[in-house]
Amino acid sequence: MASINLARLLKEGGVARASGAVQEAFHVGEERFPLQGEALWKVSVSSVGGHEYWLSGEVEGVVLMECRRCLKPTPTPIHAHFQHMLRYEPGLKEVVFHEEAEDEYYAFGEPDLDLLPFLTEAFVSEMPFTVLCEEGCKGLCPVCGADRNLVDCGHEVEAHHPLLGLKDLLPEL
Incomplete structure (x- = not known):
């Protein structure tokens, strides 16, 4: 107590x-x-x-x-x-x-x-808002959820850019 x-x-x-x-x-x-x-x-x-x-x-x-x-x-x-x-x-x-x-x-x-x-x-x-287990932590695969620090699942992570959706609107560019 x-x-x-x-x-x-x-x-x-x-x-x-x-x-x-x-x-x-x-x-x-x-x-x-x-x-x-x-x-x-x-x-x-x-x-x-x-x-x-x-x-x-x-x-x-x-x-x-x-x-x-x-x-x-x-x-x-x-x-x-x-x-x-x-x-x-x-x-x-x-x-x-x-x-x-x-x-x-x-x-x-x-x-x-x-x-x-x-x-x-x-x-x-x-307490800090967030922590990292180590500076170079690779995180979880967004496709299959595997811990990328332990296994290479082979999935590629697509680059996300805020204007990426515009490429489908203007195919001639």
Whole structure:
């Protein structure tokens, strides 16, 4: 479980620290981002006065992303840092994001703070849009679907040009 207990911090102030690991994958809605091994995280929460606290941390791991050309699982190292303002509102049952003018913070009401949403957002936000398994990846054959890095299926890939369709309209050229 990726959480931190802030009971002592709420009473006495100071700093609370925690660390741990996320196993197997990060999840965003229905989407799953599988990990190679585990993603290690560490956070600290500092009292900044009143009912406000500063959450800062980092998460680091290797996610398996599909190569954009051949779809092979490709290990991709991720190292993400995050910082958020927290505000304690006793009795609040879940963490709620607030945005007022230029003031952004997360309100929480329980001493056990679930860190997984913060870790997931930071980690997934650092992931590149696409990856290549290797720079010279040949991808999949558009005709038969074979991995052209492993086999030569013999199919030729037609060159595509945006004006190629015009050749049939003007055969005399």
